[in-house]
Amino acid sequence: MPGGQGGEERDELGGAGFTATRRAEEIGYERGRLVVPDQPIIPFIEGDGTGPDIWRAAVRVLDAAVRAAYGARRAIAWLEVYAGEKAQARFGSLLPEETVAQIRGHRVAIKGPLTTPVGGGFRSLNVTLRQELDLYACVRPVRHFTGVPSPVKRPGDFDVVIFRENVEDIYAGIEWPAGSVEAADIRRFLHERFGLEVRPDAGLGLKPISRFGSQRLVRKAIQYALDHGRPSVTIVHKGNIMKYTEGAFRDWGYELAKTEFRDRVVTWDEVQRDHGGVVPPGRLLIQDSIADIMFQHLLLRPRDHSVLATPNLNGDYLSDAAAAVVGGIGMAPGANIGDGYAVFEATHGTAPKYAGQDKVNPGSVILSGVMMLEYLGWNEAAAAAVRALEETIAAGTVTYDLARGNPDAREVPTSAFADAIVRRLLA
Numbered sequence: 001m002p003g004g005q006g007g008e009e010r011d012e013l014g015g016a017g018f019t020a021t022r023r024a025e026e027i028g029y030e031r032g033r034l035v036v037p038d039q040p041i042i043p044f045i046e047g048d049g050t051g052p053d054i055w056r057a058a059v060r061v062l063d064a065a066v067r068a069a070y071g072a073r074r075a076i077a078w079l080e081v082y083a084g085e086k087a088q089a090r091f092g093s094l095l096p097e098e099t100v101a102q103i104r105g106h107r108v109a110i111k112g113p114l115t116t117p118v119g120g121g122f123r124s125l126n127v128t129l130r131q132e133l134d135l136y137a138c139v140r141p142v143r144h145f146t147g148v149p150s151p152v153k154r155p156g157d158f159d160v161v162i163f164r165e166n167v168e169d170i171y172a173g174i175e176w177p178a179g180s181v182e183a184a185d186i187r188r189f190l191h192e193r194f195g196l197e198v199r200p201d202a203g204l205g206l207k208p209i210s211r212f213g214s215q216r217l218v219r220k221a222i223q224y225a226l227d228h229g230r231p232s233v234t235i236v237h238k239g240n241i242m243k244y245t246e247g248a249f250r251d252w253g254y255e256l257a258k259t260e261f262r263d264r265v266v267t268w269d270e271v272q273r274d275h276g277g278v279v280p281p282g283r284l285l286i287q288d289s290i291a292d293i294m295f296q297h298l299l300l301r302p303r304d305h306s307v308l309a310t311p312n313l314n315g316d317y318l319s320d321a322a323a324a325v326v327g328g329i330g331m332a333p334g335a336n337i338g339d340g341y342a343v344f345e346a347t348h349g350t351a352p353k354y355a356g357q358d359k360v361n362p363g364s365v366i367l368s369g370v371m372m373l374e375y376l377g378w379n380e381a382a383a384a385a386v387r388a389l390e391e392t393i394a395a396g397t398v399t400y401d402l403a404r405g406n407p408d409a410r411e412v413p414t415s416a417f418a419d420a421i422v423r424r425l426l427a
Contacts, residue, residue, distance in 0.1 A: 048085045056418075058369055083129075108375065148327035149327055150326055158322070160307070232307065367389070373385070
């Protein structure tokens with residue numbers, strides 16, 4: 001893989017078969033900030049199942065948004081890398097080492113959905129990518145788009161960004177199957193060392209939650225809220241039951257807020273004790289909520305919560321539940337972000353029964369691409385893509401999933417939906 005600026009007029013990038021102009025360059029990273037050239041090389045993974053359909057649509061929208069915002073001055077040089085079924089067929093590996101190396105080398109990537117087995121089988125490729133690149137923050141903004149059917153009366157009240165810790169908790173993958181030698185050894189240790197009894201037919205797993213991992217996640221959530229003028233960060237946990245893991249996540253989150261952001265934040269206890277129940281102007285409210293109560297709040301009091309900071313498993317549940325409130329995960333974007341690395345992704349599954357039918361909604365990948373453009377600092381292109389997408393949906397030109405709850409909508413294929421968005425971008 002040639003690095004930096006190409007020496008020929010057109011250079012072949014990696015094994016992808018994609019050709020980019022010689023102006024294309026890798027994204028750099030200096031003093032904790034990305035250095036983004038006007039033609040960055042960005043790896044992409046099509047994904048499995050419906051992945052190729054929605055990627056083909058999404059990439060056209062993203063390219064059109066960049067063109068609409070910047071003309072010929074900026075463009076993305078897309079580099080295909082492989083994971084999942086396509087990688088298995090070509091290279092005999094579901095996640096080739098070269099793919100991880102390419103993403104690490106280029107720092108920013110985007111991907112469609114990848115197959116994840118339930119129960120046995122291979123480990124989740126998404127989890128593996130997050131851990132290999134230490135993408136410790138899963139970021140999922142959830143808001144409603146006019147024209148998208150919703151099960152609630154006022155979906156427009158819903159505007160929340162979920163920061164989910166991404167590499168610890170039970171997703172660390174430290175577990176042993178029932179009946180295994182390892183499970184028996186752990187069970188015996190628990191009995192002999194701590195006097196704990198575990199049924200012999202139990203599978204066993206560990207739930208590590210660290211101060212370091214918790215605080216860097218909460219730090220990112222607070223910084224995001226401050227940078228974007230959000231009113232509050234809610235630390236979500238099940239600390240009433242799991243006191244030394246999720247309870248510690250809560251405590252470490254408050255500790256971080258008071259230590260590193262003392263002059264810019266105020267806790268809910270402080271609001272009640274010192275400020276008459278009113279958040280002082282210019283201060284970010286730090287509060288917390290038990291996880292099961294948060295599910296109710298998302299439905300009944302969505303305006304009370306702006307940014308959520310959660311451990312891994314709670315965040316997984318809450319982000320999908322939040323997406324349902326605004327019409328489903330077909331319109332839910334996601335990003336996995338570390339320090340200097342980020343992978344943006346569709347948050348839904350592969351839907352293999354619809355593969356190759358030009359049918360499914362590409363909104364999740366498009367909006368994940370919008371997050372990517374914002375991460376690059378290309379905010380004008382991001383805003384243009386969101387505007388065109390929202391206008392297209394509001395006009396009633398939608399894919400089947402959005403047409404089901406709207407009798408006035410016109411159902412179109414995936415590709416035609418992208419056509420309509422692109423026309424608005426380039427009009």
